[in-house]
Amino acid sequence: MSRDMQRRPAGYNDIPRGTAHALFTIVGHGWRMGRPGKLAAVLLALAIAACSGAVDGEADGTALAAELAQGQGEDAADPALMAALSDPIMVDPLLSTKANADAIRPPTQPMSGLVPRDDVAVGTSYSGGSLAKAPAALPADRDCPQCTASAAAMTLVALVAGQPGAELPRCAPSMRYSAAWAQALPPAAPLFPDARVIEAAGSDAGGCASRAVSFASATPIATLLDWYYTQASRAGYVAVHHRDGDQHILAARRSGDGATAVVYLNPRDAGSSVDVVTARGL
Numbered sequence: 001m002s003r004d005m006q007r008r009p010a011g012y013n014d015i016p017r018g019t020a021h022a023l024f025t026i027v028g029h030g031w032r033m034g035r036p037g038k039l040a041a042v043l044l045a046l047a048i049a050a051c052s053g054a055v056d057g058e059a060d061g062t063a064l065a066a067e068l069a070q071g072q073g074e075d076a077a078d079p080a081l082m083a084a085l086s087d088p089i090m091v092d093p094l095l096s097t098k099a100n101a102d103a104i105r106p107p108t109q110p111m112s113g114l115v116p117r118d119d120v121a122v123g124t125s126y127s128g129g130s131l132a133k134a135p136a137a138l139p140a141d142r143d144c145p146q147c148t149a150s151a152a153a154m155t156l157v158a159l160v161a162g163q164p165g166a167e168l169p170r171c172a173p174s175m176r177y178s179a180a181w182a183q184a185l186p187p188a189a190p191l192f193p194d195a196r197v198i199e200a201a202g203s204d205a206g207g208c209a210s211r212a213v214s215f216a217s218a219t220p221i222a223t224l225l226d227w228y229y230t231q232a233s234r235a236g237y238v239a240v241h242h243r244d245g246d247q248h249i250l251a252a253r254r255s256g257d258g259a260t261a262v263v264y265l266n267p268r269d270a271g272s273s274v275d276v277v278t279a280r281g282l
Contacts, residue, residue: 131223131226131227131229131230132226132229132230132233133226133229134225134226134228134229134239134241134250135229135239135240135241136241137241137242137243137248138240138241138242138243139242139243140242140243140244140245140249144242144244144249144251145163145164146163146164146242146249146251146262146264147242147244147247147249148162149162149163149164150162150244150247150249150264150275151244156177156199156200156201156212156214156275157172157175157177157201157212158172159212159264159275159277160172160175160201160210160212160277161173163260163262163277163279165258165260165279167208167210167258167260167279167280168210168260168277168279170208171203171205171206171208171210171279172210174203174205174206174208175201175202175203175208175210175212176201176202176203177199177200177201178200178201178202179197179199179200180200181200181201181202181211181212181213182195182197182200182213182215184202184211184282185211185213185276185278186211186235186259186261186278186280186281186282187231187234187235187281188231188232188234188235188236188237188252188254188259188261188278188281189228189231189232189252189261189263189276189278189281190231191213191215191276192215192217192219192224192227192228192274194217194218194219195213195215195216195217195274196215196216196217197213197214197215198214198215198216199213199214200212200213200214201213209279209280209281209282210277210278210279211276211277211278211279212275212276212277212278213275213276214273214274214275214276215273215274215276216268216271216272216273216274217271217272217273217274218270218271219271219272220271220272221248221265221266221267221272224263224265224272224274225241225248225250225265228250228261228263229241229250229252232250232252232261235254235281236254236256237252237253237254237259237261237281238252238253238254238255239251239252240252246266246267247264247265247266248264248265248266249262249263249264249265250262250263250265254281257280257281258279258280259278259279259280259281260277260278260279260280260281261276261277261278261279261281262276262277262278263275263276264276264277
């Protein structure tokens, strides 16, 4: 071993010759400047050595990547490693068809609507028995508080709360939504045979017997008017027919127990939209 190799400190061979010379020069100058100079020289020397190591590390990483890409080096002998690096990225083709804003392809079928089509129940409308003819429509501006309630209501329960009298406005806060209430209407205003219920609400709490149902029908308004007028008349109600634009309102009341039934009918593309509000009469 030569004399230079014997005098080199451990790790000297890992530092390039030019970098090592610069380090010794900086430390030597700083040592002659007193304690502050010594500290500054040591810190600067450590920083230069660290940068030199980082550059060498980057070079080693680049060389390793090149060897793996060319199938050379010690790691190239590991078939599992080379197979993992060479395999294509796995994807799930089924996820690419999911319906979302970033889908590669559109969904295989359109999204279904919340309200059934108007022609779903065609052929199941009322066809049995004779019907009494509903009275001619009166204008909405002639004693029709039910018309005012309909114009101001945004929800089914709000329609109940806006009805005249004290019974329905008192019971409206206790009403709860459930489709089951559509099967609990009084005989004076039952659910129409081809009704497709959209929503329903009701309450039996605190002496209430209030019901409200909204549904769609494929039957025209004229037939619905006669059908509900017939049901109310058979149950002993006296009914009045009003018209407010395209909307028809059939308001019925029984004097014996104060039971009421109000039917709102509006035209749809292929049928009618109906709201039924009742109090008592069960």
